[in-house]
Amino acid sequence: MRKLMPLLIAAYIISFVDRTNIGLAKEGLEADLGISAAAFGLGAGAFFIAYAVCEVPSNLIMHRIGSRFWITRIMLTWGLLSSAMALVQGEKSFYVLRVLLGVAEAGLFPGLLLYLTYWFTRRQRVAAMGLFLVAVPVANIIGAPLGGALLELDGVGGLAGWQWMFALEGLPAVVFAFVVWRYLPDGPHDAKWLTTAQADRLVKRLAAEQEAGTAESGTHSIAGVLKDKYIALAIAVYFCHQIAVYSLTYFLPTIVGTWGDLSSFQTGLVTALPWVFAAAGAVFLPRHATTASRSRTILMAGLTAMTAGLVIAALAPPVVALVGFCLTASCFFVVQPIIFAVPASRLSGTTLAGGLALLNTLGILGGFVGPYVMGLLEDATGDPLSGMWFVAALVAVGALAGLLFPKSNASVAATAQTGALR
Numbered sequence: 536m537r538k539l540m541p542l543l544i545a546a547y548i549i550s551f552v553d554r555t556n557i558g559l560a561k562e563g564l565e566a567d568l569g570i571s572a573a574a575f576g577l578g579a580g581a582f583f584i585a586y587a588v589c590e591v592p593s594n595l596i597m598h599r600i601g602s603r604f605w606i607t608r609i610m611l612t613w614g615l616l617s618s619a620m621a622l623v624q625g626e627k628s629f630y631v632l633r634v635l636l637g638v639a640e641a642g643l644f645p646g647l648l649l650y651l652t653y654w655f656t657r658r659q660r661v662a663a664m665g666l667f668l669v670a671v672p673v674a675n676i677i678g679a680p681l682g683g684a685l686l687e688l689d690g691v692g693g694l695a696g697w698q699w700m701f702a703l704e705g706l707p708a709v710v711f712a713f714v715v716w717r718y719l720p721d722g723p724h725d726a727k728w729l730t731t732a733q734a735d736r737l738v739k740r741l742a743a744e745q746e747a748g749t750a751e752s753g754t755h756s757i758a759g760v761l762k763d764k765y766i767a768l769a770i771a772v773y774f775c776h777q778i779a780v781y782s783l784t785y786f787l788p789t790i791v792g793t794w795g796d797l798s799s800f801q802t803g804l805v806t807a808l809p810w811v812f813a814a815a816g817a818v819f820l821p822r823h824a825t826t827a828s829r830s831r832t833i834l835m836a837g838l839t840a841m842t843a844g845l846v847i848a849a850l851a852p853p854v855v856a857l858v859g860f861c862l863t864a865s866c867f868f869v870v871q872p873i874i875f876a877v878p879a880s881r882l883s884g885t886t887l888a889g890g891l892a893l894l895n896t897l898g899i900l901g902g903f904v905g906p907y908v909m910g911l912l913e914d915a916t917g918d919p920l921s922g923m924w925f926v927a928a929l930v931a932v933g934a935l936a937g938l939l940f941p942k943s944n945a946s947v948a949a950t951a952q953t954g955a956l957r
Contacts, residue, residue, distance in 0.1 A: 544673070552672035553617040553705055565694050574910075593645075606643065614712065644773075669814050672813035672817065681803070683799040683803025744881075766894065770894055772874055776870055777902045777905070795918060809861045834874075835938065839934045
């Protein structure tokens with residue numbers, strides 16, 4: 536935890552700032568380039584199509600050639616392309632750069648989750664994943680006010696505020712790539728803080744757990760991953776979850792901007808508040824998922840709370856709506872580590888690398904659907920909140936699907952499932 540998590544969290548914070556700062560640029564892109572809300576939603580979502588297509592190959596490459604080299608490569612290319620977003624001239628260049636950014640970043644998230652399986656046992660894994668996912672709300676807490684401040688540079692040097700934001704926020708990824716190359720070990724045997732005997736014991740223990748999980752699941756190939764009903768269920772729930780995460784990420788700044796005469800920096804500060812609650816949820820709640828029954832209860836409660844928060848946000852005046860958004864965000868990263876613990880407990884080796892990427896690939900398509908539908912509905916109604924009903928309905932479907940997760944340690948496949956969720 537001490538040696539690895541700060542490095543991994545920092546890498547993903549930088550990644551998520553670069554991935555989501557586009558939400559703050561929405562109004563500037565509309566005003567300066569004439570990009571409509573629907574075109575914005577399509578471009579924001581196009582990232583995820585490219586990301587999804589390249590995820591499984593990327594994770595398989597990382598499993599084959601090593602984490603250190605591949606994560607460094609991802610960070611370099613995405614940092615340069617993120618800065619290049621400052622060069623957008625219209626809808627076509629917007630779409631092209633978003634697609635290229637998705638290709639460049641593909642595999643980072645499932646790759647880092649795969650990397651955690653090289654170090655943490657099943658009992659530790661959900662807590663480790665929950666701590667790692669703190670990076671996302673922290674990125675929004677930092678990124679929203681920072682992006683808002685950079686937007687205030689509008690006109691300096693003849694550049695728009697959104698151009699300054701993209702150009703400057705892409706640079707930390709390039710710099711941090713060299714930190715990853717210098718300090719990230721490929722696995723336990725490359726860690727200077729472990730003796731050879733300690734590394735051997737850890738590797739053998741993890742290998743034994745993976746073999747037991749694979750035997751329970753009966754899945755030994757990537758082609759068979761979707762035949763595992765619990766993994767297929769996890770994908771469906773994750774799809775609904777991601778619709779909520781990215782709809783809020785990309786459209787919350789616009790919604791907050793309708794609440795009064797706020798500056799870009801003030802909008803960034805208000806937008807950051809729900810992510811404070813998201814960070815608190817990620818730190819304090821996943822650790823309680825110690826059995827299959829508790830994990831199922833926490834999963835369903837989290838998705839139900841997300842639905843309620845979205846309904847409140849769609850109906851209530853600004854202050855109460857902000858409370859609704861905070862309630863929804865507080866459960867984002869309580870639900871996610873439970874979902875990703877499923878393949879981590881039931882697959883091994885190359886199949887695990889591909890299975891984690893496949894879960895993220897199919898689930899993250901919700902990151903395309905959510906923003907795209909939100910944009911279409913905003914264009915049709917003129918109300919940026921109109922899409923909240925669509926998002927709430929899909930999250931409610933996810934909560935109902937949670938009923939099918941194992942409810943006791945005696946359930947089918949619960950041995951593997953429970954091990955992962957402890």
